[in-house]
Amino acid sequence: xxxxxxxxxxxxxxxxxxxxxxxxxxxxxxxxxxxxxxxxxxxxxxxxxxxxxxxxxxxxxxxxxxxxxxxxxxxxxxxxxxxxxxxxxxxxxxxxxxxxxxxxxxxxxxxxxxxxxxxxxxxxxxxxxxxxxxxxxxxxxxxxxxxxxxxxxxxxxxxxxxxxxxxxxxxxxxxxxxxxxxxxxxxxxxxxxxxx
Numbered sequence: 201x202x203x204x205x206x207x208x209x210x211x212x213x214x215x216x217x218x219x220x221x222x223x224x225x226x227x228x229x230x231x232x233x234x235x236x237x238x239x240x241x242x243x244x245x246x247x248x249x250x251x252x253x254x255x256x257x258x259x260x261x262x263x264x265x266x267x268x269x270x271x272x273x274x275x276x277x278x279x280x281x282x283x284x285x286x287x288x289x290x291x292x293x294x295x296x297x298x299x300x301x302x303x304x305x306x307x308x309x310x311x312x313x314x315x316x317x318x319x320x321x322x323x324x325x326x327x328x329x330x331x332x333x334x335x336x337x338x339x340x341x342x343x344x345x346x347x348x349x350x351x352x353x354x355x356x357x358x359x360x361x362x363x364x365x366x367x368x369x370x371x372x373x374x375x376x377x378x379x380x381x382x383x384x385x386x387x388x389x390x391x392x393x394x395x396x
Contacts, residue, residue, distance in 0.1 A: 201261060202251045213251045213261065215241040220258045221299055229255070229306035259311055262299060266292045267319035271326065280327050282373075283366045288323075289316060289346060290362050293354045300354060309351055316350065317343035345372065 202209050219240035223232045232255065238248050252258050270288045274280050293300055303312055320343035328335065349369060353359045360368075371377040 201253065201257050209251065212241075212243055212247055215243060216248060216251055217258050217262050220255060221262070221302075224302045224306070225298070229302075229308065256311060259299075259303065259308065260315055262296075263292075263312065263315040264318070266296060267315065267322070271319070271322055274326075280323065282370055283363070285323065286346070286350075286366045286369060287362050289319070289350050290353065290365065293350055297354075304351075304355065312351060313344075313347035316347040320346060342373075345369065 202213060204210075216237060219237045220232065223236055223240060234245060234248055234255065237255070237258070238245050241248075252261065267288075270292060274284070274288075300312060303309065317340075321339055324335065324339050324342075346369070349365070353365055359365075368377070
């Protein structure tokens with residue numbers, strides 16, 4: 201994917217993205233060709249391949265651009281709360297309802313979940329103060345939970361509020377949502393007291 205700052209190239213990226221999104225309103229994603237996109241955007245195939253490697257990369261560009269704009273909103277803050285994090289991700293989903301519903305209708309929810317996960321990593325790199333060898337695991341846990349929680353929320357006919365969504369995620373992360381009986385054979389995590 202093109203990563204530079206050339207205004208003409210950036211404009212071409214947006215024309216390609218807009219063309220794909222319009223075409224997805226007209227026919228299934230699987231039936232859309234690169235040629236269809238180029239014709240709608242009035243650009244050559246060479247221009248397409250200078251900007252993107254595939255149709256999927258165009259969709260990833262659309263989502264990533266939205267999340268990066270949101271991350272930029274918080275760039276001057278030293279910390280971000282769980283509520284703000286959920287609000288950022290939910291607002292991107294809510295603000296791009298047509299695109300996301302079209303993606304889900306075309307069985308492309310995996311791309312959405314994957315891009316949410318990548319953006320969680322961007323947020324973690326920016327806002328996690330204590331980085332250690334467990335960070336990849338905590339990012340995986342949060343991104344998986346957040347991606348699937350938000351996709352579920354997005355698809356509900358009458359979704360709960362963002363505040364309720366935040367409270368649900370907070371209860372889950374703090375261990376208050378599900379109560380499991382500890383297994384006496386589980387290894388003791390490092391730094392904790394041995395079980396009696």
